[in-house]
Amino acid sequence: xxxxxxxxxxxxxxxxxxxxxxxxxxxxxxxxxxxxxxxxxxxxxxxxxxxxxxxxxxxxxxxxxxxxxxxxxxxxxxxxxxxxxxxxxxxxxxxxxxxxxxxxxxxxxxxxxxxxxxxx
Numbered sequence: 001x002x003x004x005x006x007x008x009x010x011x012x013x014x015x016x017x018x019x020x021x022x023x024x025x026x027x028x029x030x031x032x033x034x035x036x037x038x039x040x041x042x043x044x045x046x047x048x049x050x051x052x053x054x055x056x057x058x059x060x061x062x063x064x065x066x067x068x069x070x071x072x073x074x075x076x077x078x079x080x081x082x083x084x085x086x087x088x089x090x091x092x093x094x095x096x097x098x099x100x101x102x103x104x105x106x107x108x109x110x111x112x113x114x115x116x117x118x119x120x
Contacts, residue, residue, distance in 0.1 A: 009059050014111045021104045022048045028097050036092045044083050051076050070116045
């Protein structure tokens with residue numbers, strides 16, 4: 001059983017969505033062409049992990065600091081959407097996986113927007 005302070009982080013539904021997204025992208029990354037795997041693919045993977053890091057900061061920050069972290073997460077998610085689209089356009093991700101990833105990112109974006117409205 002995780003320590004109580006860790007379980008608070010995993011109780012946040014958005015954390016589960018990001019982890020699920022990471023797993024989906026990780027499967028896609030295995031199929032990236034070698035020329036893109038260690039550049040664009042790595043950038044996308046790192047960005048997902050940065051979002052997870054900012055979520056951790058948000059969960060454990062005082063209420064007055066949450067908004068700035070959430071806005072940073074929102075910016076990173078928008079960049080992630082752009083990079084996923086770019087990967088699709090250069091054919092590193094096929095159409096089916098692209099649609100799944102974009103759908104998941106839309107859900108994540110809505111959850112972040114809701115949290116921002118709640119905190120504001």
